[in-house]
Structures are given as C-alpha cells and as structure tokens.
Amino acid sequence: MDDASSEHEDVQPDANYNPDDDVDNQDDDDVQGGDSVPSAPKRRRTSISSHSDAPATQSTATSGTPSKRMRSGSLCRQSPLAQVDSGSLTVADTEIVEVPCPGISSWRHYEILMTFAPSSAHAVHQSTGFPDYAPNKAGGIQPLKQRFILAEVQSLLATEPWTTMFENRVKRLVLHSYSALAPRARMALDKYMRFMEKNASGFWHGGHWFAIDTSTQGGAVMQRERKRQWDALARTVETKQRECVAEGVPSTIFWEAAYWSLPSKPCYWILMNPRSLNNQGNPYSLAEQLDILDCREPARVQWGTATRDEELVGHIPKSVSMSLLPEKARRDNPASRTYD
Incomplete structure (x- = not known):
C-alpha cells in the first residue's frame, strides 16, 4: 500500500494517537490525567482559524484529488482537507485549522492529521472546556515530531x-463572593494559590503538550522531565482541592477560572508548518505561535486570555446550577487578598 493511501485509510479508532501507545520512543507514554473536583462529561471543542488575525473560517475547498484507493466509509469520516494527500496541500491549506463537523473523526490542523483525543489507562473523558484533540497516530504524530x-x-x-x-x-471571582467565604476557607484558597504558583510549569505543560522528538539525548531528557512533572501534579491537584473543601471552601469554586484545574488529558500544541510566514515574511517563531494558540483557546492558560467574563463560564455544563454574579458584585471580588 502506498503512503498516501495508508494515510487516508487509517482513520479507525485504533489509529488514533494514544500517548500510552508510543512506547518505542518513550514519548508521552502512560501519562496520568488530572481529575479535579468539578467533573463533567467529555466535550469536543475545537477552534476554527487560518491565522491569528484572520477571520475564523472553515475549510470547504480542497486543492487536490483524494486517493482512488480510499474507502467510501473513510471518506465520510474525513474533513475536506483530510481527504487530500499531504503532498497536494497548498501553503494556504497548511495554515488552516479545520473544525470537525458531526460525524467527522479525521481532520487537519496546520496540515497535521487530527482526531479526537482517545481514552487512555488514566482518563476516558477530557475535562470539560479543555481542547479535546490529538494527532492521528498513523498520519499525524510523526510529521508533528519533525x-x-x-x-x-x-x-x-x-x-x-x-x-x-x-x-x-484570572484574579477575580465571577461565580462566588469572596467576602462570603469564611476566614479558614480564604486561608485554604491562599494555600492553593501558592500550590498553583509552585506548579505553574506543570499546569502550563499540560495545556501546551508538544510532540517531542526523543531521538536525541536532549529530547529524551526533556520528555522524561515533563512526564515526571505531569505525573506528580496529576497525583496531587485533586488532593489539594479536596483539602480546600475540607476547610469550608465550596467545591463549586473550582469552576472559577481563578483557581486552576488540570485537564484529565494533556492538550496537544500543534506547531505550524515551517512554510507559514508572518507579516514580516518570516516563519512564525514559537513565541508568536504560542500567543496565537493561547488567544484562540484560552483554556490552555486557564482562561487567562479571555476578554469577557462570559468566556470564563462558557465551558460549565448546564447541569451545574451556577450563573455569573451581577456585574457590580464582580468588580471588587478578588480570588485572593494575598495574591494580586
């Protein structure tokens, strides 16, 4: 079977990239997931974009011809660009982040073949609100590592x-009144804030999980350190939140963006195609790509890039009976009097 045909046909669930499967390279294998106090069903959320300052658009046109050997069933589950061989994509095609419509299980994100994040030994569902996609094992993970x-x-x-x-x-509460919290509850939340600061690196990596090429010693060391950090944080964050609850903190307070939660699955950072150029005609730097990513998906930075209070609560399931406080009550409503 030729490479192009293999790329298109391998879109069955067992072709999805699972960090637990990549044992040979020890890349992202067997990562544990966080399971913080507020839990909710899986949500499949992706963004649509062709660049940071471009209008959000969905790709509908294709620039090549799908392989004749592709099965009709596979085609039905593929987005327009996923039906095109990688070698036939234009530079403009590689700058598009497709949105998967209902029934679609394979699409392209900056050219990389994507799928919904599969279950692992540690997590069946992604935490609500966090990005829920991963590179396809067959046609996505290796190009991404490159x-x-x-x-x-x-x-x-x-x-x-x-x-x-x-x-x-986020430094304000929008669902709970800080002044209504008992002193011991405030002290517990200050302690949790210190925990967030101390483990900020682990929270950041969980929201920016890039595919590491472990063929070099430096890459292998980076992967081991990241995995150690993630596993340690995943084992600890729920315990820290429950300690707060034991001190009188309402469990619902961890729906507040001000108090960080760890996604149950790492959120993949899909790096841009090197052929994509910024307004100065240069390839996008990682810092530029990071800014684009965090603005497009604020959950990756615990909603720190959100511009409206409504964005801070948009991910909360309807089954959770909570709503924004009145605007006036939100103005002087800090998450902490100690941390500003």
Whole structure:
C-alpha cells in the first residue's frame, strides 16, 4: 500500500494517537490525567482559524484529488482537507485549522492529521472546556515530531512562559463572593494559590503538550522531565482541592477560572508548518505561535486570555446550577487578598 493511501485509510479508532501507545520512543507514554473536583462529561471543542488575525473560517475547498484507493466509509469520516494527500496541500491549506463537523473523526490542523483525543489507562473523558484533540497516530504524530526543533523549544522554555501565565491569570471571582467565604476557607484558597504558583510549569505543560522528538539525548531528557512533572501534579491537584473543601471552601469554586484545574488529558500544541510566514515574511517563531494558540483557546492558560467574563463560564455544563454574579458584585471580588 502506498503512503498516501495508508494515510487516508487509517482513520479507525485504533489509529488514533494514544500517548500510552508510543512506547518505542518513550514519548508521552502512560501519562496520568488530572481529575479535579468539578467533573463533567467529555466535550469536543475545537477552534476554527487560518491565522491569528484572520477571520475564523472553515475549510470547504480542497486543492487536490483524494486517493482512488480510499474507502467510501473513510471518506465520510474525513474533513475536506483530510481527504487530500499531504503532498497536494497548498501553503494556504497548511495554515488552516479545520473544525470537525458531526460525524467527522479525521481532520487537519496546520496540515497535521487530527482526531479526537482517545481514552487512555488514566482518563476516558477530557475535562470539560479543555481542547479535546490529538494527532492521528498513523498520519499525524510523526510529521508533528519533525517540527520539533530542540534548540527552539529550549529557548522558549528558558523564558518560563508559565511565569507569565501565572502573572496574567484570572484574579477575580465571577461565580462566588469572596467576602462570603469564611476566614479558614480564604486561608485554604491562599494555600492553593501558592500550590498553583509552585506548579505553574506543570499546569502550563499540560495545556501546551508538544510532540517531542526523543531521538536525541536532549529530547529524551526533556520528555522524561515533563512526564515526571505531569505525573506528580496529576497525583496531587485533586488532593489539594479536596483539602480546600475540607476547610469550608465550596467545591463549586473550582469552576472559577481563578483557581486552576488540570485537564484529565494533556492538550496537544500543534506547531505550524515551517512554510507559514508572518507579516514580516518570516516563519512564525514559537513565541508568536504560542500567543496565537493561547488567544484562540484560552483554556490552555486557564482562561487567562479571555476578554469577557462570559468566556470564563462558557465551558460549565448546564447541569451545574451556577450563573455569573451581577456585574457590580464582580468588580471588587478578588480570588485572593494575598495574591494580586
């Protein structure tokens, strides 16, 4: 079977990329998932975009001809661009983030073949509100790893983007009144805030899970450290939240964006095709890509890039009987008097 045909046909559920499966390269294998106090059914949320400053559009046109050997059943489950061989995609095609319509299980995100995040040994459902997609194991994960440049990633991590994430976090409550909390509850939440600050790197990595090329020693070391950090945080975050509840904090307060929760599955960061150029005619830097990603999907930075209070609660299931406080009550309603 030729590569193009294989790429299109392998869209069955067992072709989905599962971090637990990639044992040979020890990349993202057997990662544990966070399961914080507020739990809710899986939500399949993706964004539609062709670039940061471009209108959100859905790709409907294709620039090539699907392989003749593709099965009709597979075609029905593929988006327009997923039906096109990678080699036939235009540069414009590779800049599109497709949205999967109902019934679609394979689509392209910056050219990379995607699918819904599969279940793992540690998590069946993604935490509500967080991105719920992953590279397709057959046609997505390897091309994505090829975009991993160790030196560039190391340079980005050296800037500690998680520090910026903590500094720019949501600092107000929009569902609960801080003044109504008992002193011991406030102290417990201050302690949780310290936990967030100390573990900001783990929270950031959980929302920005890039595919690491572990063929080099540096990549392998980076992967091991990230996995260690993620596993430790996944084992701890729920315990910390329950400790707050034991001190009189309402469990519903962890629906507030101000108090971070860990997604049950890492949220993949799909790097752009190197052929994509910014307004200056240069390939997008990782810092530029990070800004685009975080603005498009605020959940990755715990809603720190949201511009309206409504965005902070849009992910909460209707089964949770909560609503925004009146606007006046939200103005002077800090998540902490200690952390500002």
